[in-house]
Amino acid sequence: MPEGDTVWNSARVLQRALAGARLTGSEFRMPQLATTDLTGWTVRESASRGKHLLLRLTAPAGHAGSGRDWTLHSHLRMDGVWRVYAPGERWAARPAHLIRAVLRSSGAVAVGYHLHDLALVPTAEEESLVGHLGPDLLGPDWDPDEAVRRLAAHPDETIGEALLDQRNLAGVGNLYKCEVLFLRGISPWTPVRAVPDLAGVVTLAQRLLAANRGRWAQSTTGSLHRGATSYVYGRPAQPCRRCGTAIRKEELGERVTYWCPSCQPDRR
Template sequence: MPEGDTVWNTARVLHRALIGGRLTASDFRVPQLATTDLTGATVLSSGSRGKHLLLRVRTPRDERLTLHSHLRMDGAWRAYAPGERWAARPAHLIRVVLRTAEAVAVGYHLHELALVPTQDEERLVGHLGPDLLGPDWDAAEATRRLGAEPDREIAEALLDQRNLAGIGNLYKCELLFLRGVWPWTRVGDVPDLAGMVALAQRLLAANRGRWTQSTTGSLRRGETSYVYGRRAQPCRRCGAAIAKREQGERVTYWCPRCQPEPEGSIRDELASGGGPTPGRPTADGAAG
């Protein structure tokens, strides 16, 4: 699933391809925008807000409009030279095509596609928390929002874009591993919540500008994550088998030894999934 850094990178792709150009044609392949024609509009900017893309244009009548899209699990934008073959995805997944004299931008499997007056953008993204990669980033406010629901599981709270915008399942799992936190821990029991927020911002910022996401420092295939996507493989720190379970509507990967379940915690949610439950703390189970 595209996360904040991937969406940031995608916004830069559209920026390089379209900014300053005048649209020579537009083709919207979704019912709500089927009759929309942006021909003649000038592309002013391309930006991201968490996992949302915002492409701003000025029409020949001097209207300022924003094309909003969300990539969700499988959306993507690609930029092509005029006449270049569109090979990224099957044609039936195309939702919008924007053409200038220099480039063609194609949006595949986009979600929440909407065209609104730029002054009304907040109606679409105003609910989001501070953007981990945006100019509005405010670590103190993100920490406050996370801590406002102390009984919530920390893994679920990190994915809530109303708390801080940009974290997806990959960064959720990796962040909790790096902080040594059991994913089902209550927010109120997480030590140094501010430190976790600061690390989240550093992880996303480190991957900004490249497509390979790494939390380990290595860009080699198979070496880019500590726990995410590594079920049953040995932990890179302690050698224990990485575990995987459903948590809410997503799956969580964690190391039972480096992220031990706190003494006295309730394991109803884990037990309902069957299989072994995480181990208790051990002498070598601490993670920094």
């Protein structure tokens, strides 16, 4: 699931493969960048901001964009992914028709599948793409007090929807939303104003994402065994690991929500 920790991991993969490298070729299969050629550009760094991936580059001398740093921005949403291959290695992660971007260097080839919101902007203008985001749970700007302030500014919104709003805090996706609320004993339909300890909610969310940073397997239970990595997420009709009650599944907003009706009493 491409949540904040997955995007952080993807940024690290691109950092190891491309940072400091001069690109020997590029290809974009999206109309807005179809004629863009990054050959000769140098990759400075790869970073993440919530669910957004930022590849920062320097244009070569003589290029129209030289003298300024640039950022290749991509959003993974639900299905996007970057994969790195050795030169000459077969690209086998996804079907070829899903490829949206290819970046080549002498030592690696980065292929972006099913990317969204792909854009190339001056780095000085990055905030036009990510400036609306709340504090990044895995970033140097993480500020739990600010995250609580932003959540509290929407008192009548359900806590389940508020946690997914990246303007409040950046990085929580549906998996962590469900798991955090279970661990805190809060129904996803609880209005933000009725949540007794918002600081505890955002602190736990940050701890869970940080615990999974650096690995692709996501676990909130402490176990990496198949079928044992979550408390409620993806477990409809299965017994709650705490009380044995059948886990329920229902739509909340535009997303499916999992919860235990006993451990998280619904007071709608």
